[in-house]
Amino acid sequence: MKFLDEYRDAESARRLIETIRQASSRRWVLMEVCGGQTHSIVKYGLDELLSDAVELVHGPGCPVCVTPLEIIDRALAIASRPDAILCTFGDMARVPGSRTDLLALRAQGADVRVVYSPLDAVEVAARHPDRRVVFFAIGFETTAPANAMSVDLARRRRLRNFSVLVSHVRVPPAIDAIVEAPDNRVQAFLGPGHVCTVLGTGEYSELAKRHGIPIAVTGFEPIDLLAGILAAVRQLEEGRAEMQNCYGRVVLDAGNQSAQNLVTSVFEVCDRKWRGIGSIPNSGYRLRDHLREHDAEVVFDVGAIDTAESAECISGLILRGLKKPHDCPAFGTRCTPTTPLGATMVSSEGACAAYYAYGRPPRAPGLRSLPLAGMPKAAESAPGRPS
Amino acid sequence: MKSLSDPPAAFSVSCPVSASRYDRIVLGHGSGGRLSADLVADVFLPAFTNPTLVALEDQATVHFAPTDRIAVTTDSFVVQPIFFPGGDIGRLAVHGTVNDLAVGGAKPLSLTAAFILEEGFEIEKLRRIVASMKAACEEAGVQIVAGDTKVVERGKGDSVFITTTGIGLLPHGSALSIASARAGDRVLVSGSMGDHGLAILSVREGLSFETALESDCAPLTGLVHLMMRGSSGIRCMRDPTRGGLSSALNEIAQASGVGIEISEEAVPVRTEVRGACELLGLDPFYAACEGRLVAVVAETDAGRVLDAMRAHPLGRAARDIGSVVTSHPRVVTVRTGVGGVRTLAMLAGEALPRIC
Numbered sequence: 008m009k010f011l012d013e014y015r016d017a018e019s020a021r022r023l024i025e026t027i028r029q030a031s032s033r034r035w036v037l038m039e040v041c042g043g044q045t046h047s048i049v050k051y052g053l054d055e056l057l058s059d060a061v062e063l064v065h066g067p068g069c070p071v072c073v074t075p076l077e078i079i080d081r082a083l084a085i086a087s088r089p090d091a092i093l094c095t096f097g098d099m100a101r102v103p104g105s106r107t108d109l110l111a112l113r114a115q116g117a118d119v120r121v122v123y124s125p126l127d128a129v130e131v132a133a134r135h136p137d138r139r140v141v142f143f144a145i146g147f148e149t150t151a152p153a154n155a156m157s158v159d160l161a162r163r164r165r166l167r168n169f170s171v172l173v174s175h176v177r178v179p180p181a182i183d184a185i186v187e188a189p190d191n192r193v194q195a196f197l198g199p200g201h202v203c204t205v206l207g208t209g210e211y212s213e214l215a216k217r218h219g220i221p222i223a224v225t226g227f228e229p230i231d232l233l234a235g236i237l238a239a240v241r242q243l244e245e246g247r248a249e250m251q252n253c254y255g256r257v258v259l260d261a262g263n264q265s266a267q268n269l270v271t272s273v274f275e276v277c278d279r280k281w282r283g284i285g286s287i288p289n290s291g292y293r294l295r296d297h298l299r300e301h302d303a304e305v306v307f308d309v310g311a312i313d314t315a316e317s318a319e320c321i322s323g324l325i326l327r328g329l330k331k332p333h334d335c336p337a338f339g340t341r342c343t344p345t346t347p348l349g350a351t352m353v354s355s356e357g358a359c360a361a362y363y364a365y366g367r368p369p370r371a372p373g374l375r376s377l378p379l380a381g382m383p384k385a386a387e388s389a390p391g392r393p394s
Numbered sequence: 395m396k397s398l399s400d401p402p403a404a405f406s407v408s409c410p411v412s413a414s415r416y417d418r419i420v421l422g423h424g425s426g427g428r429l430s431a432d433l434v435a436d437v438f439l440p441a442f443t444n445p446t447l448v449a450l451e452d453q454a455t456v457h458f459a460p461t462d463r464i465a466v467t468t469d470s471f472v473v474q475p476i477f478f479p480g481g482d483i484g485r486l487a488v489h490g491t492v493n494d495l496a497v498g499g500a501k502p503l504s505l506t507a508a509f510i511l512e513e514g515f516e517i518e519k520l521r522r523i524v525a526s527m528k529a530a531c532e533e534a535g536v537q538i539v540a541g542d543t544k545v546v547e548r549g550k551g552d553s554v555f556i557t558t559t560g561i562g563l564l565p566h567g568s569a570l571s572i573a574s575a576r577a578g579d580r581v582l583v584s585g586s587m588g589d590h591g592l593a594i595l596s597v598r599e600g601l602s603f604e605t606a607l608e609s610d611c612a613p614l615t616g617l618v619h620l621m622m623r624g625s626s627g628i629r630c631m632r633d634p635t636r637g638g639l640s641s642a643l644n645e646i647a648q649a650s651g652v653g654i655e656i657s658e659e660a661v662p663v664r665t666e667v668r669g670a671c672e673l674l675g676l677d678p679f680y681a682a683c684e685g686r687l688v689a690v691v692a693e694t695d696a697g698r699v700l701d702a703m704r705a706h707p708l709g710r711a712a713r714d715i716g717s718v719v720t721s722h723p724r725v726v727t728v729r730t731g732v733g734g735v736r737t738l739a740m741l742a743g744e745a746l747p748r749i750c
Contacts, residue, residue, distance in 0.1 A: 008665050011672065020732035052734015123599060229732045366737020
């Protein structure tokens, strides 16, 4: 398939891996920012293939993972209202709140719908004028334009029964927080390709300059990731610290101007709490004041939310690159994708979920090189309806 | 189980009163009274007619050639949409059950079919489904010998649900079992993975491609017959339906206490299926097939079985995708195109699209 096969080509990958090994005089610590990158790296086993040249630590860029429990509980409270229809991206639907999750709530009779686009939720609102339709608007800068467009469209179509529950996060303040932490280990970043497609690379040039740290903006296929790793390693070896765009077929330095305009017209920057990390200044978007009638937090008064996080979960340390999933004693035993204790296990793009799905340690005794995971029980198999 | 609903004493197959007064299912069609009988006579019997069925006894009597073992399986079908590219719920209900028998090495013989109809369902659609089941039965060489219909109130069902139960004859000496895979065995697949699952999802999500994505729904009886005739080294077969290739391989690895290692590049996946998976954020190794099989075969016989598969229209794209190993018992691993290794775990929960 064009635009995929060439970026998964085995021969090119082998050559790049060899070049990275030769270029690297020591084992550099790189963080891939984006959850989609973590997913690909573990899926293709790139971190293990490169383990002698670089250490890849997994960043906070899974928007589902970092959505605070409080917001999830709020979504659950809204979905429980008999007049509400809650629309959500698929992987948000099974993230457990303090007591239940959206799919379980749906089984009890709540109207929860998985949509591929926030614009589908606007259509639901148009079809059900007697119901209050809420879209669970989470994500990084990548999903912000489409989410903003849903609000803009609902406003122009005068669909007063449409609102969004916003928990948007922005990448650059999170990079600031990681680099400025006293225990930071990260020496270079693989920048988030899709986020930069929207916002451009300007903020990342500033970050690289401000912190003296290389940032290679790259994509999600093995060749993209390897090219990004090579660029970062070369900068580290040569003592440079710049933003380098290794995803030029998609990312323009100026980004997508009309998407940016849309985001700015609907959202404004605010402080935002990240699950597992805590509050980061200026790290989120919220709806602008004149759009309050489309703000689900205003439309639905669900009262005080009382959350209960696991005390055992180390996802905060994993999200900042200080620990790996298998450093956690609960990984794969008390904490699995069907019984997640915290942020990094709840979504398929979280580091713990990726390690679990693609079979990373804990290793069985006597087995050193093969990745193994606890096998899910038969009862966990898919209850879908393909037959 | 009754023979297609509960006909009153006066019921006659040639009853002149037709169900056609209604063009939609009403609750009375499930009453066990006149309307039920009309529906049976008008819709089901003309399509499925055979001496066992038209006797309309409370049970079907099936005559076997002398054998010491029969195979039995049952499956329910709730697919939406009920008509999809490459098939429909009726064809699926026949072939799904036929295939479960066939991959066990059994010759499928008879099916029962139970219909749960929703009040308001168009009888014309029911006729199309029944006609499709008739054709599917002929294709697979089986008969529907007993059945049942129930009607539920509008909103309590989803158009139509079908449950089929099948019985098949096991030849003397055949002993296929998912517990019998051994180190060194080869793992074969009969064709591309995930066609059915992605055909259904594409319709649901309104995706369209330059080439149509069609379900692979088909009876595996002929293919299995060719494979079994050419080799006694087949350890087991599985049709990778829900959970796809991943579940089929994991079930074999678990039951046999062995490891399985496959090559990502060797697994045939159609370009349009890969494309749909990329768009929807899904993995073709977890997507359902309804006319494919996975076989574990003794290494010495693998070439012969592969040739036999390729001689059948449903096995033209058959491939050797990997082997059974001792090194990681009960775990399935995939060697990736770029040289890494990952585990192919069973699906946890429902396959849901990812956000980015």
